Amino acid sequence: MDYKQLVADTLAPSLTDVLSAEDIYQKIERPKDSSKGDYAFPAFTLAKTMKKAPQQIATDLVAKIDTTKFDKVEVAGPYLNFFLDKSSFSADVLGQVMTQGADYGQNEDGNGGNVPIDMSSPNIAKPISMGHLRSTVIGNSIAEILKKNGYNPIKDNHLGDWGTQFGKLIVAYLKWGNEEDVKKDPITNLVKYYVKFHKEDKEHPELDDQAREWFKKLEDGDEEAHHLWSWFRDESLKAFNAIYDKLGVKFDTYNGEAFYNDKMQAVIDDLKAKGLLKESQGAQVVDLEKYDLNPALILKSDGASLYITRDIATAVYRENTYHPAMNLYVVGSEQMYYFQQLKAVLTEMGLPSAKNLHHIPFGLITVDGKKLSTRSGRIILLDVVLDDSIDMAKKQIAAKNPDLPNKDEVAKQVGVGAIIFGDLKNERMNSIDFNLEDQLKFEGETGPYVQYAHARAESILRKAGDVSLLDADAKIADPEAWDTLKVLADFPDTIKVALKEFEPSDIAKYAIRLAKAFNKYYAHSKILTDDSEKAARLTLVKSVSTVLKESLRLLGVEAPDEM
RNA sequence: GUCGCAAUAGCUCAGCUGGAUAGAGCAACGGUCUUCUAAACCGUAGGUCGAGGGUUCGAAUCUCUCUUGCGACACCA
Numbered sequence: 001m002d003y004k005q006l007v008a009d010t011l012a013p014s015l016t017d018v019l020s021a022e023d024i025y026q027k028i029e030r031p032k033d034s035s036k037g038d039y040a041f042p043a044f045t046l047a048k049t050m051k052k053a054p055q056q057i058a059t060d061l062v063a064k065i066d067t068t069k070f071d072k073v074e075v076a077g078p079y080l081n082f083f084l085d086k087s088s089f090s091a092d093v094l095g096q097v098m099t100q101g102a103d104y105g106q107n108e109d110g111n112g113g114n115v116p117i118d119m120s121s122p123n124i125a126k127p128i129s130m131g132h133l134r135s136t137v138i139g140n141s142i143a144e145i146l147k148k149n150g151y152n153p154i155k156d157n158h159l160g161d162w163g164t165q166f167g168k169l170i171v172a173y174l175k176w177g178n179e180e181d182v183k184k185d186p187i188t189n190l191v192k193y194y195v196k197f198h199k200e201d202k203e204h205p206e207l208d209d210q211a212r213e214w215f216k217k218l219e220d221g222d223e224e225a226h227h228l229w230s231w232f233r234d235e236s237l238k239a240f241n242a243i244y245d246k247l248g249v250k251f252d253t254y255n256g257e258a259f260y261n262d263k264m265q266a267v268i269d270d271l272k273a274k275g276l277l278k279e280s281q282g283a284q285v286v287d288l289e290k291y292d293l294n295p296a297l298i299l300k301s302d303g304a305s306l307y308i309t310r311d312i313a314t315a316v317y318r319e320n321t322y323h324p325a326m327n328l329y330v331v332g333s334e335q336m337y338y339f340q341q342l343k344a345v346l347t348e349m350g351l352p353s354a355k356n357l358h359h360i361p362f363g364l365i366t367v368d369g370k371k372l373s374t375r376s377g378r379i380i381l382l383d384v385v386l387d388d389s390i391d392m393a394k395k396q397i398a399a400k401n402p403d404l405p406n407k408d409e410v411a412k413q414v415g416v417g418a419i420i421f422g423d424l425k426n427e428r429m430n431s432i433d434f435n436l437e438d439q440l441k442f443e444g445e446t447g448p449y450v451q452y453a454h455a456r457a458e459s460i461l462r463k464a465g466d467v468s469l470l471d472a473d474a475k476i477a478d479p480e481a482w483d484t485l486k487v488l489a490d491f492p493d494t495i496k497v498a499l500k501e502f503e504p505s506d507i508a509k510y511a512i513r514l515a516k517a518f519n520k521y522y523a524h525s526k527i528l529t530d531d532s533e534k535a536a537r538l539t540l541v542k543s544v545s546t547v548l549k550e551s552l553r554l555l556g557v558e559a560p561d562e563m
Numbered sequence: 564g565u566c567g568c569a570a571u572a573g574c575u576c577a578g579c580u581g582g583a584u585a586g587a588g589c590a591a592c593g594g595u596c597u598u599c600u601a602a603a604c605c606g607u608a609g610g611u612c613g614a615g616g617g618u619u620c621g622a623a624u625c626u627c628u629c630u631u632g633c634g635a636c637a638c639c640a
Contacts, residue, residue: 026580029579029582030579031583032578032583032586033583033584036583040582040583042582042583044582044620044621045620047620048620054620076583077583078582078583078620079582079583121640123640160640163639163640164639165639165640257640280637281637281638282638283637283638285637285638292566294636294637295637296637297637297638299638300637300638301638302638304638306637306638306639306640307639307640308640331640332634333567333568333633333634333635334633334634334635335635335640336567336568336634336635337566337567337634337635337636338635338640340567361568363568363569363633364633364634366633369632369633371633371634396602397602399602400600400601400602401600401602414602425576426575426576427576427577429568429569430569430575430576431568431569431633431634432575435575438574438575438589441588441589442602443588443589443602443603444587444588444589444602445576445577445587445588445589446588446602448602449588449602449603451602452600452602452603453602453603455600455602456599456600456603459599459600460599460600462599463599464599497579506579509577512587512588516587519603519604520603520604520605522599522603522604523595523601523603523604523605524604524605526598526599527599528599529599541599562600563600563602
């Protein structure tokens with residue numbers, strides 16, 4: 001039930017001549033400090049129209065309204081503070097969580113609409129770095145949040161599997177590479193060739209010509225070129241999938257750039273037919289002056305396609321295949337301008353889904369303030385970070401819970417969870433200067449902190465034995481439990497806001513808030529005491545466990561029952 | 564140069580559509596395990612919310628100017 005509405009309804013009869021019901025609802029706020037009640041109505045706004053001091057208005061108001069539905073209603077200066085009835089509130093909230101279980105917070109706002117998500121997008125023959133973590137993990141979480149809001153997400157790993165770099169790679173491989181090395185450790189060796197190419201081509205510019213030739217061959221369907229490309233791609237994907245498995249991320253499609261190769265001519269024809277393509281300095285562009293944007297370059301002066309050409313083809317393909325309710329791109333913030341251009345071109349083309357295209361940008365990951373780059377060798381391998389974190393988790397388990405069964409499995413859940421949570425708890429747009437030490441902290445506001453709260457709750461439930469919680473009378477009047485109950489009640493709303501803002505960090509912050517409230521309750525109250533409220537308390541513990549686990553799931557983080 | 568994003572405690576960050584004394588976590592210092600997992604809890608200390616104007620009863624939040632940092636600005640992705 002909507003308690004804010006209850007407050008508004010209580011106030012409305014006494015304010016009919018000054019404020020509309022909607023205005024009242026809007027003005028109601030939630031005090032930061034629970035000693036000031038659960039909801040508050042500020043009387044400032046009425047001072048002018050009523051020509052009275054706000055304090056006086058508040059005092060008059062409290063005398064007029066019906067306060068029977070509340071624990072109490074207090075006047076505090078210009079504020080009217082409403083205190084909810086704890087017993088009925090707790091029975092209401094806990095009842096909902098218990099009957100809905102993991103579905104608590106689920107809504108059907110999305111009506112099952114398809115939402116393709118362009119995410120992760122590693123480049124073939126290049127390692128997956130911390131930079132890719134963001135797109136992967138943000139995209140994955142947004143997919144879960146979409147489902148929770150009734151949408152049908154389609155996670156598309158838009159592989160960078162085409163382009164002139166393959167010409168370079170083929171040249172480098174033929175010159176310096178061999179099959180066994182690539183099979184043994186594909187990424188490391190392919191990168192080695194690639195880096196070597198970039199060193200050598202400074203003194204031997206003819207290498208660039210050869211690379212162009214090989215890419216041309218690849219485009220023309222030359223057998224050897226295609227064979228090598230396909231092999232590099234397969235080996236790279238194998239290596240990528242090992243990392244995705246570790247992260248627990250699955251994709252629905254892997255339609256990389258190559259997939260759209262044969263779909264670009266249709267786009268170009270369509271642009272021409274619609275009269276959007278213009279020549280400029282030998283190249284073909286779409287003018288975007290009315291959007292206050294630079295022209296979008298569609299074809300180079302040599303007739304070759306560009307990234308945007310493929311992206312248009314992608315959007316058209318998605319339109320026809322999925323009829324998307326939204327079309328999402330989880331790509332770094334450095335491409336914000338580019339996505340404005342893409343959206344503008346698609347709008348010009350009259351593509352229906354153009355208006356629901358959202359670029360979901362995120363801040364850059366740097367090391368010592370500098371951008372990562374494969375070429376320069378300044379790179380942090382995601383796989384290495386994950387393994388370090390898992391090792392750290394193993395050490396913690398050895399020190400704190402040496403008798404734990406399936407240690408390795410839990411270490412993986414905790415170690416990987418720490419990295420994912422560490423990334424998602426920050427607002428997307430914040431840039432992150434990578435620091436391994438910070439990533440491996442398992443204390444304070446971290447993934448393991450939330451997991452630990454969940455594990456403690458599960459531990460209590462195990463100790464409690466077989467209690468039929470569904471039928472329990474879930475009235476809790478204990479003030480120590482109050483914060484936890486209120487946070488539990490916020491979950492459904494948090495899910496909506498997180499989607500509206502495309503912000504997984506809203507969920508992560510929520511999870512911390514709930515874990516913190518519960519840990520505090522846990523430290524101050526003995527839950528397994530045999531008294532009349534024991535069943536109610538256990539219901540609370542079960543509800544917390546359920547919602548914590550569900551929050552973590554929405555982030556792509558696992559919640560072990562013991563750790 | 565133009566456009567965009569950012570600036571809050573020593574460090575990393577929260578602060579919802581403007582509201583009651585600006586909050587956490589690390590780090591520092593001091594407490595709490597014979598009792599549900601101390602990966603926890605409690606306390607102390609720490610801030611001209613980058614600077615200056617404006618709107619308002621009321622601004623970290625909205626607006627303008629400036630400063631600083633990062634990024635993007637047609638033949639890369």
